Amino acid sequence: TSFFSFRVNVNYSKTIYKNGVKYIDSCAFEYDEMLKSIVLPSSVEYIGYYAFDDSGLEHVWYIGNEEDLENLYIDWGNECLENATWHYIDSVDDTTCNKCGAKRVAITKQPQSVTVECGKTASATVNVTGDGLTYKWYYKDKGSSAFALTNSFTSNTYSVQMNAARAGRQIYCVVTDKYGNRVTSNVVTLNSKHNFVWVIDKANNCSVAGSKHEECTVCKTKRNVNTVIPATGNHTYTNIFCNLASHSIIFSL
Numbered sequence: 001t002s003f004f005s006f007r008v009n010v011n012y013s014k015t016i017y018k019n020g021v022k023y024i025d026s027c028a029f030e031y032d033e034m035l036k037s038i039v040l041p042s043s044v045e046y047i048g049y050y051a052f053d054d055s056g057l058e059h060v061w062y063i064g065n066e067e068d069l070e071n072l073y074i075d076w077g078n079e080c081l082e083n084a085t086w087h088y089i090d091s092v093d094d095t096t097c098n099k100c101g102a103k104r105v106a107i108t109k110q111p112q113s114v115t116v117e118c119g120k121t122a123s124a125t126v127n128v129t130g131d132g133l134t135y136k137w138y139y140k141d142k143g144s145s146a147f148a149l150t151n152s153f154t155s156n157t158y159s160v161q162m163n164a165a166r167a168g169r170q171i172y173c174v175v176t177d178k179y180g181n182r183v184t185s186n187v188v189t190l191n192s193k194h195n196f197v198w199v200i201d202k203a204n205n206c207s208v209a210g211s212k213h214e215e216c217t218v219c220k221t222k223r224n225v226n227t228v229i230p231a232t233g234n235h236t237y238t239n240i241f242c243n244l245a246s247h248s249i250i251f252s253l
Contacts, residue, residue, distance in 0.1 A: 019043055019063065019092070026075070029055045036180020037061065039092055042068040050077040059179040060086045061097075061104060085179075095129065105130035105177035107185060115191040116162055119218035122190040123159040124171060132178025142168045162192035164219045194221055204229040206236070 017024070019041040026048030029035050033056040042064030057080045062069060065088055074081060087097035087104075095106040109127035116122045126135075137158045138147040147170070153159070158171050173185040194216035204210030210229035215222050 015039070017041055017044065022046065024048060024051050026050055027053070029057070032056065039063065041092075042071070044072060047072070047074045047078060047081065049075040051075070052081040053077045053079075055080050056180075057081060057084050059181075060084050061179075061181075062086055062088050063091060063094075064088065065098070087179075102179070103130050103177075104179065105133060105175055105181045105183050107175070107183050110186045111158075111171070111173065111188045113188040113191070115193060117218075118162055118164070118167075118192045118194045118216055118221075120162060120192075121159050122162050122166075122192065123157055124188050124190065125157045126173045126175065126185045128156060128175045128183070130175070130177040130181070134176050136174045136176075137171055138174070139169055139171045141166065141170075147172070160190065162190065164192075164194075164216075164221045166190065167192045194219065196223065200229075201226075202229075204231055206232050206234050 015029070015035060015038045017038070017040055020043050021041060022043060022045050024044060024047045028048065028051045030050050030053045032052075033054075035052075035055045035057050037059045038057060039061045040063065042062065060081065069086075087102055088099050089095075089097060089104075095104045096102070106129050107126060108129055109125075111124035111126045114122050114124060133156075135154055135156055137150050137153045139150055139158075140147045156173070156175075158173070160166060160169070167190075169190045170187050171190065172187045174182060175185070176182045195218055196214040196216055198212050199215045200210065200212050202210040202212075209231045212227050212229055213222050213225040214227075
């Protein structure tokens with residue numbers, strides 16, 4: 001059992017306290033306007049003065065019941081904490097308030113990696129439960145060092161037409177509920193397969209080799225460039241006779 005507060009997960013808008021923590025330090029979240037939600041175990045017995053003063057706290061998810069709450073002493077200067085909406089849950093993984101039925105955000109099905117033909121649409125969906133959900137998708141293409149936020153998709157599905165530049169794109173989604181709780185999906189990959197056909201660059205014949213390459217009919221990506229087409233070696237010979245009287249040449253096949 002700890003005698004000091006210990007933050008085990010911070011997502012700017014949400015903080016989860018580890019079960020067994022007894023005290024939360026004074027001024028711990030003072031002026032933290034980003035803080036919207038906190039998960040608080042019933043093991044906490046004392047919250048110091050100004051711990052949540054002038055914070056953005058709106059919702060407390062308390063692992064316990066109202067009887068357990070009687071053992072918690074909240075010191076002065078914590079009006080934001082006292083005025084927040086309190087929800088009662090059975091465990092840190094519990095998503096539904098036992099008293100009001102409010103639901104914390106939770107992922108029920110992760111998005112999956114997908115492979116489609118070049119030019120077709122690749123989609124990934126994250127299934128989430130919760131109240132007042134908002135979705136933010138992030139992506140990173142091959143060669144990029146960091147993920148970037150896209151404003152093109154604000155639902156639980158990310159869809160994009162695949163081409164050579166997007167092949168291998170990685171994406172993930174951050175979902176936030178109206179209480180400030182936030183969850184992040186797994187990172188998945190969008191792959192594409194090209195529709196390659198052979199293109200003749202130089203025709204071959206019986207004595208001269210030619211060349212060819214494969215090219216995607218959609219995005220024009222090339223591979224196997226300068227592939228040799230061997231000379232056929234199938235010569236067609238003719239017999240030639242000269243008519244001296246008429247000075248004409250006669251071809252005989």
